[in-house]
Amino acid sequence: MKYIKILLFFITINLSAQQGGMWIPSLLNGMNEDEMTSLGSKLTAKDIYDVNNSSLKDAVCHFNGGCTSEVISPQGLILTNHHCGFSSIQSHSSLENDYLKNGFWAMSLDEELPNDGLYVEFIVSIHDVTKEILANITDDMTEKDKQSVITKTSNGIMKNWTREPWQDVKIKSFYKGNQYFLFVTERFEDIRLVGAPPTSIGKFGSDTDNWVFPRHTGDFSIFRIYADANNHPAKFSKYNKPYTPKHFLPISLDGIEEGDFSMVFGFPGTTNEYLPAVAIEHITKNYNPTNIAIREAALKVIDTEMKKSDAVRIKYASKQARIANAWKKWKGENLGIEKSNAVEKRRAFEETFTKALKEKGLTDKYGSILTEFDSLYKDFAPIDIKRRNFIEVFITTNELMQMTYRAYQFEQAITANPENLEKAKAGITNTLKGIHKDFDAGVDKGVFINVMPLYGKHADPSIYNNTAFTNLDNALKIFEGDAKDIIKKLNKDAAYQYAKPMIDEFNNTTNPEYQQKNETITALQTKYMTALMEALPNARYFPDANSTLRVTYGQVRGYSPRDAVYYNAISYLDGVIEKYIPGDYEFDVPQKLRDLYAAKDYGQYVDKNGKVPVCFLGTNHTTGGNSGSPALDAYGNLVGLNFDRVWEGTMSDMYYDPEICRNIMVDLRYVLFIIDKYAGATNLINEMTLVHPKK
Ligand code: ARG
Numbered sequence: 001m002k003y004i005k006i007l008l009f010f011i012t013i014n015l016s017a018q019q020g021g022m023w024i025p026s027l028l029n030g031m032n033e034d035e036m037t038s039l040g041s042k043l044t045a046k047d048i049y050d051v052n053n054s055s056l057k058d059a060v061c062h063f064n065g066g067c068t069s070e071v072i073s074p075q076g077l078i079l080t081n082h083h084c085g086f087s088s089i090q091s092h093s094s095l096e097n098d099y100l101k102n103g104f105w106a107m108s109l110d111e112e113l114p115n116d117g118l119y120v121e122f123i124v125s126i127h128d129v130t131k132e133i134l135a136n137i138t139d140d141m142t143e144k145d146k147q148s149v150i151t152k153t154s155n156g157i158m159k160n161w162t163r164e165p166w167q168d169v170k171i172k173s174f175y176k177g178n179q180y181f182l183f184v185t186e187r188f189e190d191i192r193l194v195g196a197p198p199t200s201i202g203k204f205g206s207d208t209d210n211w212v213f214p215r216h217t218g219d220f221s222i223f224r225i226y227a228d229a230n231n232h233p234a235k236f237s238k239y240n241k242p243y244t245p246k247h248f249l250p251i252s253l254d255g256i257e258e259g260d261f262s263m264v265f266g267f268p269g270t271t272n273e274y275l276p277a278v279a280i281e282h283i284t285k286n287y288n289p290t291n292i293a294i295r296e297a298a299l300k301v302i303d304t305e306m307k308k309s310d311a312v313r314i315k316y317a318s319k320q321a322r323i324a325n326a327w328k329k330w331k332g333e334n335l336g337i338e339k340s341n342a343v344e345k346r347r348a349f350e351e352t353f354t355k356a357l358k359e360k361g362l363t364d365k366y367g368s369i370l371t372e373f374d375s376l377y378k379d380f381a382p383i384d385i386k387r388r389n390f391i392e393v394f395i396t397t398n399e400l401m402q403m404t405y406r407a408y409q410f411e412q413a414i415t416a417n418p419e420n421l422e423k424a425k426a427g428i429t430n431t432l433k434g435i436h437k438d439f440d441a442g443v444d445k446g447v448f449i450n451v452m453p454l455y456g457k458h459a460d461p462s463i464y465n466n467t468a469f470t471n472l473d474n475a476l477k478i479f480e481g482d483a484k485d486i487i488k489k490l491n492k493d494a495a496y497q498y499a500k501p502m503i504d505e506f507n508n509t510t511n512p513e514y515q516q517k518n519e520t521i522t523a524l525q526t527k528y529m530t531a532l533m534e535a536l537p538n539a540r541y542f543p544d545a546n547s548t549l550r551v552t553y554g555q556v557r558g559y560s561p562r563d564a565v566y567y568n569a570i571s572y573l574d575g576v577i578e579k580y581i582p583g584d585y586e587f588d589v590p591q592k593l594r595d596l597y598a599a600k601d602y603g604q605y606v607d608k609n610g611k612v613p614v615c616f617l618g619t620n621h622t623t624g625g626n627s628g629s630p631a632l633d634a635y636g637n638l639v640g641l642n643f644d645r646v647w648e649g650t651m652s653d654m655y656y657d658p659e660i661c662r663n664i665m666v667d668l669r670y671v672l673f674i675i676d677k678y679a680g681a682t683n684l685i686n687e688m689t690l691v692h693p694k695k
């Protein structure tokens with residue numbers, strides 16, 4: 001027995017050592033394929049990525065640049081999160097057609113709703129162009145020269161790359177500029193809304209449950225890709241037809257159980273896994289707290305006002321979600337970094353690194369990197385915080401300040417290029433209309449009063465009575481006439497007068513200083529990455545997320561966040577009903593769903609225990625951008641939809657710990673249950689391919 005325990009211990013350690021990391025799909029041969037197999041996968045590297053045959057990657061697309069989606073039918077139906085489709089759902093919503101509150105279901109193609117500006121992008125192929133890109137780079141070049149040679153070379157490569165007329169190419173840097181890959185892509189721009197559950201399902205638990213397990217959110221929405229007569233990308237047209245994909249994902253009705261292999265395939269945005277300890281300290285001790293405070297001050301007002309008025313709720317829904325999401329994430333991140341002793345662990349790792357440098361005779365070449373980081377960060381920290389605080393106030397939270405900032409950019413642009421007046425006018429008109437579509441001067445004034453003092457400025461609320469910007473027509477009038485006229489009117493406006501010195505300071509001092517210091521740190525980070533790979537060549541390096549297609553794998557697993565507490569890997573519909581608070585804005589449950597639960601009318605969407613699974617956990621290493629990513633089983637069938645991480649593990653962007661970092665997925669059976677039993681959209685179920693791989 002004892003031996004078995006010891007053996008099990010080693011197997012577990014060994015398996016957890018193989019998890020974490022976001023891998024490049026075209027390079028899975030070898031180590032990744034082996035690791036996946038040992039975790040239970042039946043897939044080959046070629047099943048996942050193949051240039052000549054259709055493969056899993058052909059079913060995965062970048063959703064509007066910030067989320068992931070996947071094709072689930074031969075007619076271009078795609079699935080993503082409710083929170084990824086949120087702003088589209090919101091923009092079709094009104095007091096009469098409150099799709100946020102009631103959900104939306106197209107029962108036929110002609111009921112599907114077009115979305116201006118929304119796009120999805122597929123990866124056609126991936127090519128290593130490192131040699132070409134770095135061919136003309138020498139060690140004695142300055143950082144600026146290096147960057148400009150790299151930009152020039154990569155523009156040349158992209159220009160000459162063979163592709164179809166409807167395809168694009170882009171080059172991205174990996175391992176902090178140690179490697180470069182070119183992507184051939186196809187971007188579809190006619191994407192229509194097909195279905196969304198009510199917010200009380202799609203955002204069930206709202207901010208209280210966000211970033212937290214146990215979770216019971218049906219965070220999904222459905223869109224459809226339309227293409228031209230040749231099945232190629234096209235702008236919106238009523239003549240477009242549903243897209244025929246190269247591959248679509250079958251959906252498994254057998255689901256998952258604890259210990260099953262799990263893989264998430266999507267477009268993670270940004271991670272920083274190779275930061276020095278001093279940087280983690282700066283972010284968690286100084287940078288995050290100031291930004292958390294600004295967002296908290298704004299949310300205090302927005303949350304209160306949204307509860308008071310449906311009109312404000314609809315206007316501010318998307319904005320509120322954006323502000324609240326990172327606010328809560330940063331809090332979790334700080335907590336996780338502290339609890340896991342990440343800074344101390346990183347320091348210990350740095351000692352190992354320094355020792356390895358000595359052993360390999362690399363101290364002269366790389367030995368000063370860590371002390372350089374220390375002094376650079378000391379210098380960088382205040383300006384980094386100041387710049388970000390400006391962004392939080394002038395772009396993220398307060399819209400009057402945002403309008404003055406856009407007006408400032410307008411003034412700069414027409415002063416530098418007077419011949420561009422008409423174009424600049426069109427630009428600012430669009431911006432102002434966009435902001436005013438979801439603007440409430442009373443709410444914004446409350447935000448203003450709360451956030452300005454955190455930026456070190458006195459907030460004079462009388463500005464809201466004396467500025468033209470709070471009323472769209474008045475704001476647009478400023479921008480009528482010739483340049484001289486406009487600049488005169490603008491500089492007489494109370495809000496503009498108030499904001500201009502702050503924007504001037506940002507523009508002329510804070511931002512340039514930040515850019516210059518950031519460049520130096522980035523260059524050192526590149527050198528550090530090179531040094532790490534040279535000094536410790538056998539470690540398991542994966543490139544930081546950079547919004548390119550990645551594979552991450554692990555297993556379905558619960559976790560223990562603290563002593564004597566263990567979270568099961570799977571949550572059920574019973575938990576939705578347990579959390580139900582009648583009429584609550586976060587935990588209300590629609591009558592229809594309660595009826596289905598009472599009647600146990602679950603159809604085929606149940607686990608072996610007869611219950612409807614709602615969410616489940618995995619050890620997949622994910623980040624923002626992975627929202628909407630398909631969670632696949634050992635055979636490449638769709639079993640879940642990634643949408644979040646657990647509270648204790650949100651620090652995985654800087655420090656991934658397989659013991660505690662978990663991604664949260666909606667179980668596809670819950671998605672199907674809602675579409676079929678709740679919404680009665682059997683037209684959509686009929687398009688899909690439902691399979692039973694385990695039987
Ligand atoms: N935390 C998840 C993500 O980072 C989900 C956000 C949507 N949910 C919400 N309550 N705001 O995007």
Ligand code: GLU
Binds near residue numbers: 067622624627643645
């Ligand atoms: N909800 C996040 C999203 O956008 C994914 C969760 C995460 O950050 O892990 O993209």
